[in-house]
Amino acid sequence: KAGVTQTPRYLIKTRGQQVTLSCSPISGHRSVSWYQQTPGQGLQFLFEYFSETQRNKGNFPGRFSGRQFSNSRSEMNVSTLELGDSALYLCASSGEQLNTEAFFGQGTRLTVV
Protein backbone atom coordinates (compact mmCIF):
# COMPACT_ATOMS: atom_id res chain seq x y z
CA LYS A 1 0.00 0.00 0.00
CA ALA A 2 1.55 3.28 -1.08
CA GLY A 3 2.04 5.90 1.60
CA VAL A 4 1.29 9.59 1.61
CA THR A 5 3.08 11.38 -1.20
CA GLN A 6 3.97 15.05 -1.07
CA THR A 7 5.39 17.06 -3.92
CA PRO A 8 7.68 18.80 -4.34
CA ARG A 9 10.12 17.81 -1.59
CA TYR A 10 11.97 21.12 -1.65
CA LEU A 11 11.06 24.61 -2.77
CA ILE A 12 12.79 27.96 -2.72
CA LYS A 13 10.61 31.01 -3.27
CA THR A 14 11.00 34.77 -3.02
CA ARG A 15 9.04 36.99 -0.66
CA GLY A 16 5.76 38.06 -2.19
CA GLN A 17 5.43 35.05 -4.45
CA GLN A 18 2.84 32.34 -4.03
CA VAL A 19 3.30 28.59 -3.81
CA THR A 20 1.19 25.47 -4.23
CA LEU A 21 2.00 22.20 -2.48
CA SER A 22 0.45 18.86 -3.32
CA CYS A 23 -0.49 15.82 -1.25
CA SER A 24 -1.75 12.41 -2.38
CA PRO A 25 -3.20 10.46 0.55
CA ILE A 26 -3.18 6.74 1.13
CA SER A 27 -5.63 5.02 -1.19
CA GLY A 28 -9.08 4.93 0.42
CA HIS A 29 -8.36 7.70 2.90
CA ARG A 30 -10.74 10.63 2.68
CA SER A 31 -9.32 12.92 5.36
CA VAL A 32 -6.29 15.06 4.55
CA SER A 33 -4.83 17.51 7.03
CA TRP A 34 -1.97 19.96 6.70
CA TYR A 35 0.58 21.06 9.29
CA GLN A 36 3.40 23.57 9.46
CA GLN A 37 6.50 22.48 11.36
CA THR A 38 9.12 24.97 12.54
CA PRO A 39 11.84 24.62 15.20
CA GLY A 40 10.27 27.33 17.33
CA GLN A 41 6.58 26.40 17.15
CA GLY A 42 6.65 22.68 16.44
CA LEU A 43 3.81 21.11 14.47
CA GLN A 44 0.90 23.47 14.01
CA PHE A 45 -2.42 22.52 12.44
CA LEU A 46 -3.38 24.41 9.31
CA PHE A 47 -6.60 22.76 8.10
CA GLU A 48 -8.32 19.48 7.38
CA TYR A 49 -10.30 18.43 4.35
CA PHE A 50 -12.77 15.57 4.17
CA SER A 51 -14.69 14.63 1.05
CA GLU A 52 -13.72 17.89 -0.67
CA THR A 53 -14.94 20.07 2.24
CA GLN A 54 -12.85 21.93 4.76
CA ARG A 55 -13.83 20.31 8.03
CA ASN A 56 -11.48 22.11 10.41
CA LYS A 57 -9.20 25.12 10.36
CA GLY A 58 -6.31 26.26 12.54
CA ASN A 59 -5.23 29.76 13.45
CA PHE A 60 -3.39 30.80 10.34
CA PRO A 61 -3.98 33.92 8.20
CA GLY A 62 -6.11 33.80 5.08
CA ARG A 63 -2.95 33.67 2.94
CA PHE A 64 -2.98 29.97 3.68
CA SER A 65 -5.67 28.09 1.81
CA GLY A 66 -6.33 24.62 0.57
CA ARG A 67 -8.63 22.40 -1.38
CA GLN A 68 -9.36 18.75 -1.93
CA PHE A 69 -10.31 17.03 -5.12
CA SER A 70 -12.78 14.21 -5.72
CA ASN A 71 -9.92 11.66 -5.69
CA SER A 72 -8.95 12.94 -2.18
CA ARG A 73 -5.74 14.53 -3.40
CA SER A 74 -5.21 17.88 -1.74
CA GLU A 75 -3.34 21.07 -2.43
CA MET A 76 -2.42 23.92 -0.17
CA ASN A 77 -1.60 27.39 -1.37
CA VAL A 78 0.29 30.17 0.34
CA SER A 79 0.02 33.61 -1.23
CA THR A 80 2.21 36.66 -0.66
CA LEU A 81 4.98 34.62 0.94
CA GLU A 82 6.79 35.99 3.98
CA LEU A 83 10.18 34.98 5.38
CA GLY A 84 8.37 33.48 8.38
CA ASP A 85 6.58 31.00 6.12
CA SER A 86 9.82 29.06 5.75
CA ALA A 87 9.01 25.69 7.27
CA LEU A 88 8.42 22.00 6.68
CA TYR A 89 4.84 21.53 5.48
CA LEU A 90 3.43 18.13 6.32
CA CYS A 91 0.34 16.43 5.05
CA ALA A 92 -1.38 13.59 6.91
CA SER A 93 -4.12 11.27 5.76
CA SER A 94 -6.56 9.17 7.73
CA GLY A 95 -9.63 7.11 6.99
CA GLU A 96 -12.48 8.96 8.58
CA GLN A 97 -11.30 10.78 11.66
CA LEU A 98 -8.06 12.16 13.07
CA ASN A 99 -8.70 10.53 16.43
CA THR A 100 -6.00 7.91 16.28
CA GLU A 101 -4.17 7.00 13.09
CA ALA A 102 -2.85 9.83 10.97
CA PHE A 103 -0.19 8.87 8.43
CA PHE A 104 2.24 11.56 7.40
CA GLY A 105 4.08 12.24 4.18
CA GLN A 106 7.75 13.24 4.10
CA GLY A 107 6.86 16.90 3.83
CA THR A 108 7.75 19.80 1.58
CA ARG A 109 10.60 21.96 2.79
CA LEU A 110 9.77 25.55 1.81
CA THR A 111 12.42 28.23 2.04
CA VAL A 112 11.41 31.85 1.46
CA VAL A 113 14.25 34.22 0.63
Place this chain on the structure above:
Amino acid sequence: QKEVEQDPGPLSVPEGAIVSLNCTYSNSAFQYFMWYRQYSRKGPELLMYTYSSGNKEDGRFTAQVDKSSKYISLFIRDSQPSDSATYLCAMSALSGAGSYQLTFGKGTKLSVIP
Protein backbone atom coordinates in the same frame (compact mmCIF):
# COMPACT_ATOMS: atom_id res chain seq x y z
CA GLN B 1 0.05 28.08 28.89
CA LYS B 2 0.22 25.86 25.80
CA GLU B 3 -2.27 22.99 25.59
CA VAL B 4 0.51 20.40 25.34
CA GLU B 5 3.91 20.79 26.98
CA GLN B 6 6.88 18.61 26.11
CA ASP B 7 10.50 19.03 27.18
CA PRO B 8 12.50 19.53 23.95
CA GLY B 9 15.66 18.02 25.37
CA PRO B 10 18.03 17.10 23.86
CA LEU B 11 18.21 13.82 25.72
CA SER B 12 21.32 11.68 25.37
CA VAL B 13 21.48 8.13 26.79
CA PRO B 14 23.83 5.14 26.44
CA GLU B 15 22.72 2.15 24.41
CA GLY B 16 20.63 -0.26 26.47
CA ALA B 17 19.26 2.42 28.81
CA ILE B 18 15.59 2.87 29.62
CA VAL B 19 14.29 6.12 28.17
CA SER B 20 11.38 8.06 29.62
CA LEU B 21 9.67 10.75 27.54
CA ASN B 22 6.84 12.84 28.94
CA CYS B 23 4.12 15.31 28.07
CA THR B 24 1.63 17.23 30.13
CA TYR B 25 -1.59 18.73 28.88
CA SER B 26 -4.22 21.14 30.08
CA ASN B 27 -7.27 20.34 27.93
CA SER B 28 -9.54 17.79 29.60
CA ALA B 29 -11.29 17.23 26.27
CA PHE B 30 -8.37 15.26 24.86
CA GLN B 31 -9.57 11.70 24.31
CA TYR B 32 -6.82 9.96 22.34
CA PHE B 33 -3.10 10.04 23.02
CA MET B 34 -0.41 9.20 20.53
CA TRP B 35 3.35 9.05 20.19
CA TYR B 36 5.10 9.74 16.93
CA ARG B 37 8.75 9.25 15.99
CA GLN B 38 10.35 11.58 13.48
CA TYR B 39 13.72 10.91 11.93
CA SER B 40 15.69 13.77 10.45
CA ARG B 41 14.27 14.92 7.09
CA LYS B 42 11.30 12.56 7.39
CA GLY B 43 7.63 12.89 8.31
CA PRO B 44 6.37 11.74 11.73
CA GLU B 45 5.63 8.02 12.05
CA LEU B 46 2.95 6.77 14.43
CA LEU B 47 4.40 4.56 17.18
CA MET B 48 1.47 3.97 19.49
CA TYR B 49 -1.90 5.32 20.50
CA THR B 50 -4.16 4.83 23.48
CA TYR B 51 -7.37 6.30 24.78
CA SER B 52 -7.61 5.16 28.37
CA SER B 53 -5.60 5.69 31.51
CA GLY B 54 -3.06 2.94 32.15
CA ASN B 55 -0.29 1.25 30.22
CA LYS B 56 -0.09 -0.09 26.69
CA GLU B 57 2.88 -2.14 25.61
CA ASP B 58 4.26 -2.82 22.13
CA GLY B 59 7.61 -4.55 22.04
CA ARG B 60 10.21 -2.31 23.66
CA PHE B 61 7.75 0.60 23.87
CA THR B 62 5.26 1.30 26.66
CA ALA B 63 2.80 4.19 26.56
CA GLN B 64 1.35 5.37 29.83
CA VAL B 65 -1.56 7.75 30.34
CA ASP B 66 -2.67 9.31 33.61
CA LYS B 67 -5.78 11.35 32.86
CA SER B 68 -6.20 12.49 36.45
CA SER B 69 -2.79 14.17 36.36
CA LYS B 70 -3.01 15.07 32.64
CA TYR B 71 0.32 13.36 32.05
CA ILE B 72 1.46 10.91 29.41
CA SER B 73 4.73 9.03 29.06
CA LEU B 74 6.56 6.85 26.59
CA PHE B 75 9.11 4.37 27.88
CA ILE B 76 11.69 2.76 25.61
CA ARG B 77 13.44 -0.31 27.01
CA ASP B 78 16.83 -1.52 25.83
CA SER B 79 17.31 1.62 23.74
CA GLN B 80 19.19 1.26 20.46
CA PRO B 81 21.09 3.78 18.32
CA SER B 82 18.31 3.37 15.75
CA ASP B 83 15.92 4.90 18.30
CA SER B 84 17.74 8.22 17.89
CA ALA B 85 15.04 10.58 16.62
CA THR B 86 12.62 13.26 17.75
CA TYR B 87 9.62 11.92 19.65
CA LEU B 88 6.37 13.85 19.46
CA CYS B 89 3.38 13.39 21.69
CA ALA B 90 0.00 14.15 20.16
CA MET B 91 -3.53 14.31 21.47
CA SER B 92 -6.88 14.57 19.78
CA ALA B 93 -10.18 16.05 20.80
CA LEU B 94 -13.48 16.68 19.08
CA SER B 95 -13.60 20.19 17.66
CA GLY B 96 -16.68 22.37 17.41
CA ALA B 97 -17.00 21.17 13.84
CA GLY B 98 -17.66 17.62 15.06
CA SER B 99 -14.37 16.20 13.85
CA TYR B 100 -11.17 15.38 15.69
CA GLN B 101 -8.18 17.69 15.69
CA LEU B 102 -4.63 16.71 16.61
CA THR B 103 -2.49 18.86 18.89
CA PHE B 104 1.22 18.09 19.10
CA GLY B 105 3.93 18.67 21.63
CA LYS B 106 7.09 20.30 20.30
CA GLY B 107 9.01 17.05 20.42
CA THR B 108 11.95 15.67 22.40
CA LYS B 109 15.19 14.99 20.53
CA LEU B 110 16.70 11.69 21.67
CA SER B 111 20.21 10.43 20.96
CA VAL B 112 21.21 6.88 21.91
CA ILE B 113 24.97 6.59 22.10
CA PRO B 114 26.56 3.22 21.15
